[in-house]
Amino acid sequence: MNRLYDIFNFSQEFPLIFTQANFWIFFAVIYLVYAFIYPNKSLRSLYLFLISLVFYYKTSGLFVGILLFSTVNDFFLGKAIYNSTSKLTRKTLVAVSVTVNLATLCYFKYAYFFTDSYNALFESDHKVINHLAQWANTWSEVDYFTVDSIILPVGISFYTFQTISYSVDIYRKQIKPLRSMIDFGFFVSFFPQLVAGPIVRAADFVPQIRKEIRISKVDFGRATFMILKGLIKKMIFADYIAANFLDRVFDMPEMFSGFTNIMAMFGYSLQIYGDFSGYTDIAIGLALLMGYRLPKNFNSPYKAIHCGDFWKRWHISLSSWLKDYLYIPIGGNRNGTIFSYTFILLFTFLGVLAVSNYAIALLAATVIVIALLVTLFSKKVAKHFNTNVNIMITMLVGGLWHGAAWKFVIWGGLNGLGIVFYKYWRNISPYENSRLWIITGWKIALTFVFITFTRIYFRGNSMDHIDRFYQQIVTNMNMSNAWNVLYEYRLVFIVMAVGYLTHWLPNLLKTKIEHSFIRSHVIIKGAIAVIVAVVCYQTYAADFQPFIYFQF
Template sequence: MNRLKNIFSFSEDFPLIFTQADFWIFFAVIYFVYALLYKNKHVRSAYLFAISLLFYYKTSGFFIGILLFSTINDFFLGKAIYKSTSDIKKKLLVTISVVINLGTLCYFKYAYFFTDSYNAIFDTDYKVFNYLAHWSNSWAQMDYFTVDSIILPVGISFYTFQTISYSVDIYRKQLKPLDSIIDFGFFVSFFPQLVAGPIVRASDFVPQIRKKIEISREQFGSASFMILKGLIKKMLFADYIAMNFMDRVFDIPEMFSGFTNIMALFGYSLQIYGDFSGYTDIAIGLALLLGYQLPKNFNSPYKAIHCGDFWKRWHISLSSWLKDYLYIPIGGNRNGSLFSYIFVMAFTFLGVYAAFRNYAIALLSISLIGALLIITLFSSKLAKHFNTNVNILITMLIGGLWHGASWKFVVWGGLNGIGIVFYKYWRKISPYESSTAWYTMIWKIGITFLFITFTRIYFRGNSMEHIAQFYHQVMTNMDWGNALAVLWEYRMVFFIMLLGYITHWLPYAAKDKIENLFINSHIVVKGGIAVIVGIICYQTYAADFQPFIYFQF
């Protein structure tokens, strides 16, 4: 009973993580109750909303207040937008919604980034001060919260984007607001995908809230398969190779050869895929057990044949969100906007100054962009190329910044944007573009995979100094003579990596066949497979659990 009490009470040391036994005890208890009341639609929504709040409280403690604030704010703003008959008022209300949501996100996620950038540019020494915590302590007349740091609430990037899309879709007349704040709260906080996605659109989820729930044998089998697949991806293909190889290398890259650093980078591509897609597989499976369908978030991304194709396969819910709510509104492939031009000038200045610490070079860079912008005024064809490519780069830069409040994430996003733009022009002259021969496809997939993998050093590197050490080792100390020794020393890690990539690159038909065999198998067979998976995962489990990577976003 003490363990059950601990599971349902808050503890900073024991959050509910999909890979821990405590979560599955938690889910078993709430699922048993759910089975008794799921037929009543109103009670079902209220119950899952309450459970989702409890889950988030277990994960984030008092930061549940931010989630509730976002929920209440956008519920009433959504209603006001829908009822308003004035276009100006509608625009004002949706702007308020976006500003409040992004303002909250920026406060918690980007306070250090903006402060450090300001200090670097103006040679100041300002420190971050948590005014929200200060006001809360003053109101409560007790020191509940620390004021000298700002902690990032888990999942804030995900549910913020969900609530923004809700208000914007109502403004666009693509959605009617929900009548019940319970239903809306359930949509925002649905616990399987709350802390790390996928990002759910209201237009996709809201129709499911009042539908009749019937979980078929096929749905149960599919849900179980997704959960088991997710656990293998996370605990075997992600955590095992991270703990036994990659974390050691990335912590001190200068202590390992260039060859070892490169192998760690290949391992990281598998780790981050296994970690994030593993989470979403489990989330989709849990939602399906409860009778709800979440959107597909990954589609074999390392089968992509170019960078743009990769971003249609990786974190699909974010990529489509950025396209619909950022890329198209700022002009898409049609034209530019004042936002586009201001953003690219400001980011160019800040980025160049951050790299060279020289005002003259930064000013020269934006002067060149300004000159190019003036030239486009005299050529509509050049203007279209300029505007489209600028909008792509802005979208990818913001996508990079969404992933982390650091210039290394901006660089990572920018490199991916350059990759997309480069392919746009390369495909027009490539003699292999229309070829579907197997060797051509392998070449395209291989080149794309190498590009995605090597840009990830800016995603995984602990700092720009560590990234510089990585490049230094690769350029000056490959140490090919000891490559076989490295492969043998970490043979089990590399075997797991090879197994992970082989399963990823299996044909879709083979994967579907495996899934269908599991779905159509007897319940005893399903149970046996679940036990085997549990044993394998337990063998790779570490005392210090590995949180999902995307929890930090």
């Protein structure tokens, strides 16, 4: 009983994580109850909504209040948008929904980013104050909350985008609002994907809320397969190589050779894929066990043949969200908007200023203004400029979504440049339409290397840390010691090799393996599950590593 109390009681040191035994005890208990109540649609929604709130409370404590605020706010705004007959009122209401959601996200996620940027720009020394905590302490007359720091609620970026899509889809008349706040709360907070995605759109999930639940043997087999696959990705291909190699190198890159740093970068590409893809595989499997289908979030991203192809395969739910709710509304590949021009001008100026000086920032802004003037006299130039600007805006926002620091903006910008470069390269490349395996392999390798080396801006702790990392590569490769490095960390590199080989297996073979598991006898499934569990828990480090995307 004490174990169950610890599992369901909030503890900042021990949140519920898919790789912990406590989570699977938690899930077993709630799934047992779910098995008796799932035919009753209203009771099912209420039960899963409350369980999801408990899960989020276990993960984020009192930040569950922010989740509830977002739920109540968008539930009533959605109804108001749908019932309004005035186009102006509908636009105003959807603007309120988007503004409130983004303002909440910005307050918790970007307060330090904006404050630090302002201080750097005007050479001031403003401090971040948690005004909500200050207000709560004043109201309660007790200093419960710390006012000199703002803590990021886990998963706020994910459920904020979900609630925004709900309001916008109602405005676009693509869906009708839910009648029950419980049903809407269930949609927003469904615990398998709540804290790290995939981002679920209302149009895809809402129709499932009131449907009849039937879990077939095929569904059960596929769900089990997804969960086991996710555990292998997370605990072996991500956590094992991180604990035994990557964290050591990234903590002090100057203590290792440039060759070792490069190998760490290739290892990090596998780690972040195994970590994030592993989480979503488990989330999809858990949801399927309860009769719900979540969208696919990864499609062998390291098989991509160019940067644009990569972003159609990586974090698909975010990429498609940014396309439909940002890229297309600001003009897409058709035209530019005042928002496009203002955003890119301001962002370029501030970005260059943040890493350089006023002169370079002014020069960059001047170049963009001149380009804008040229577009007034040439429709052909205007089309190219507008399309590329909109691509860059989408990728810059995508970078900023991942983290409140300029290094994430640079990372997003580099990926945007990769997409734009390929747009023009494919028009002159003599190998663009070639189907020779060696050409395809070269494209995959080139794309993979590019994506890997942009990720130092994702993984690096600071710009200084990133500079030290690259300095070792440029000045201290020390290839004479490469064999010693490979031998010293041979188990890590074997795991990396297996991870990449399984990733690059043909899709047809992967599908056959999955179908074989689904068709296998339940005893075989059980035996495989036991083997996977034993292997995974034999490899994990003393401290569980949280999922990387929890910070977003």
